[in-house]
Amino acid sequence: MSVSPDINSPLALKGRVLTFNSGPNDYDYWEKGCVVIENGVISAVGEVSSVTLPEDIQTIDHGDDLIVPGFIDGHVHYPQMGVIASYGAKLIDWLNTYTFPEEAKFDDQEYAAATADFYLQESLKCGFTTAAVFCTSHPQSVDAFFFTAEQYGLRMIAGKVLMDRHAPDNLKDTAQTGYDQSKALIEKWHNKGRSLYAITPRFAPTSTPEQLEAAGALYQESDDVYVQSHVSENVQEIDWVAELFPEARSYLDVYQRFNLLGPRTLYGHGIHFSDEDIRVAAETDTSIVHCPTSNLFLGSGLFEYEKLQKAGAKICLGTDVGGGTSLSPFATVKAAYEIAQFRDFSISPFEAFYLLTLGGAKALHLEDKIGRIAPGHEADLTVIDLSSTNLIRHRMKRAESLADMLFAQIILADDRAIRTVYVNGGEVG
Ligand code: GUN
Numbered sequence: 528m529s530v531s532p533d534i535n536s537p538l539a540l541k542g543r544v545l546t547f548n549s550g551p552n553d554y555d556y557w558e559k560g561c562v563v564i565e566n567g568v569i570s571a572v573g574e575v576s577s578v579t580l581p582e583d584i585q586t587i588d589h590g591d592d593l594i595v596p597g598f599i600d601g602h603v604h605y606p607q608m609g610v611i612a613s614y615g616a617k618l619i620d621w622l623n624t625y626t627f628p629e630e631a632k633f634d635d636q637e638y639a640a641a642t643a644d645f646y647l648q649e650s651l652k653c654g655f656t657t658a659a660v661f662c663t664s665h666p667q668s669v670d671a672f673f674f675t676a677e678q679y680g681l682r683m684i685a686g687k688v689l690m691d692r693h694a695p696d697n698l699k700d701t702a703q704t705g706y707d708q709s710k711a712l713i714e715k716w717h718n719k720g721r722s723l724y725a726i727t728p729r730f731a732p733t734s735t736p737e738q739l740e741a742a743g744a745l746y747q748e749s750d751d752v753y754v755q756s757h758v759s760e761n762v763q764e765i766d767w768v769a770e771l772f773p774e775a776r777s778y779l780d781v782y783q784r785f786n787l788l789g790p791r792t793l794y795g796h797g798i799h800f801s802d803e804d805i806r807v808a809a810e811t812d813t814s815i816v817h818c819p820t821s822n823l824f825l826g827s828g829l830f831e832y833e834k835l836q837k838a839g840a841k842i843c844l845g846t847d848v849g850g851g852t853s854l855s856p857f858a859t860v861k862a863a864y865e866i867a868q869f870r871d872f873s874i875s876p877f878e879a880f881y882l883l884t885l886g887g888a889k890a891l892h893l894e895d896k897i898g899r900i901a902p903g904h905e906a907d908l909t910v911i912d913l914s915s916t917n918l919i920r921h922r923m924k925r926a927e928s929l930a931d932m933l934f935a936q937i938i939l940a941d942d943r944a945i946r947t948v949y950v951n952g953g954e955v956g
C-alpha cells in the first residue's frame with residue numbers, strides 16, 4: 528500500500544458527496560457532486576454543474592459511490608493489534624494477561640514499525656484517515672509510529688504511554704524519565720508535518736501522583752499538545768482509583784486535580800460518570816471518546832450517550848482496538864447505536880456519520896483542518912460503495928431517503944464497502 532506520488536497535480540472527484548457544516552443536522556449532500564483538490568487541499572465542492580473545473584484537470588468519476596470526509600478514530604492502541612479477540616477477561620485481568628506481555632515486545636523498534644505499518648494499512652482499509660493513538664511506554668514505539676504514519680502522509684495524534692506503577696518492570700518508566708521522554712518526543716514530532724503529540728498517562732492506577740503531576744505540568748507548559756487517557760471504564764477499576772486517590776471526588780476528578788482536563792484532552796470510555804462528572808467534562812471542554820465495541824467485549828458497561836450529548840460534552844468515537852473488536856467505522860457506530868438502544872435513545876444515521884467525521888474533528892480540535900469537505904480543508908476523503916454486498920444491494924433498493932441509505936450501511940457494511948481512500952489529496956492504493 529502506498530500513496531500515489533502526484534498529489535500536487537489538481538484532481539477532481541465526482542460522485543455523491545456528503546459533508547457536515549456545523550452539527551449532525553446541518554449537512555450538504557450532492558447526488559451528483561464534485562470535489563476539487565489542489566496541493567492536497569480541497570479548493571471547491573458542490574453539485575457538478577456548479578463547480579468550474581480548471582482546464583485539463585485529472586478527473587476520477589466515482590459514479591454512485593459516496594464521498595465523505597476521512598473517518599476519525601478518537602482512541603486506539605496500535606500495539607494491541609496482536610491481542611485483539613483475546614478470550615475471557617474483563618479490563619484489569621485482560622491488561623495483565625494479554626496486553627502488558629504484548630506491549631513489552633515494543634522495545635524492539637523493528638517489531639514496533641512492522642506493527643505500526645500493519646495497523647495503519649488495516650485502519651486505512653476501513654476508511655480512517657486520522658486517529659488518536661496510544662503507543663507503548665517505549666519511546667521507540669512512538670518514533671516507529673510517527674515515522675510510518677509520515678510515509679502515508681497521515682494526520683495522526685500519538686504519544687508514549689506513561690506508567691510508573693502497577694505494571695511489569697519492563698513497561699515501567701518513572702515520573703522523571705516519563706516527563707523527559709515525552710518532552711523530547713514533543714520536540715521531535717509535535718507539528719512535524721501532520722503529526723501531533725499527545726501526553727499519554729495510561730490511566731490513573733498506573734501512574735503515581737508524581738507522574739500525573741508531571742504530565743499535568745507538561746500539558747500546561749506546552750503549546751497546543753494533546754492529552755489522552757482512560758477514565759471510568761470498569762467498576763473494579765473505579766473502586767481501585769477511589770482507594771489510590773481517596774481525596775478525589777471521582778475518577779475524573781483525579782485528572783482535574785492534576786490539571787489534566789481542558790481543550791485537546793481526550794478520555795476514553797467515561798461510562799460510569801455522575802452528573803457532576805458530565806458537567807465537569809462539558810465545562811472544561813474535555814472530550815469523551817465513546818468506545819462501544821470495547822465496552823461490550825470487556826463487559827464494561829453501557830455509555831450514556833444522550834446524557835453526555837445533552838450536557839454539551841464533546842463526544843467522538845473510538846475503536847479502542849485491542850479491547851475493541853473491530854477497526855471498522857461501521858461496526859463501531861453499529862455498536863454505539865445498539866448500546867444507546869439499551870438507554871432508550873436512538874443515534875440517528877446523520878449523528879453517526881457526523882461523529883465519524885466533523886464531530887470527531889471537533890473533539891480533536893481539528894475542525895479547521897479535517898472532518899469536512901470544504902474549501903481550505905485538508906483532502907482526506909473516504910469513498911464508500913453503497914452496494915458492497917448482495918444483501919446491502921437488496922436492502923438499498925428499499926431505501927427511500929438518505930437517512931435510510933446511511934443507516935443500512937451502518938448496520939450492514941464492513942471494510943468491503945470502502946472503495947478507496949484519499950490522504951492529503953493522494954489516493955492510497
Ligand atoms: N485502561 C488502561 N489501559 C487500557 C487499555 O489498554 N485498554 C482499555 N480498553 N482500557 C484501558
Ligand code: ZN
Nearest residue numbers: 602757795847
Ligand atoms: Zn484504550
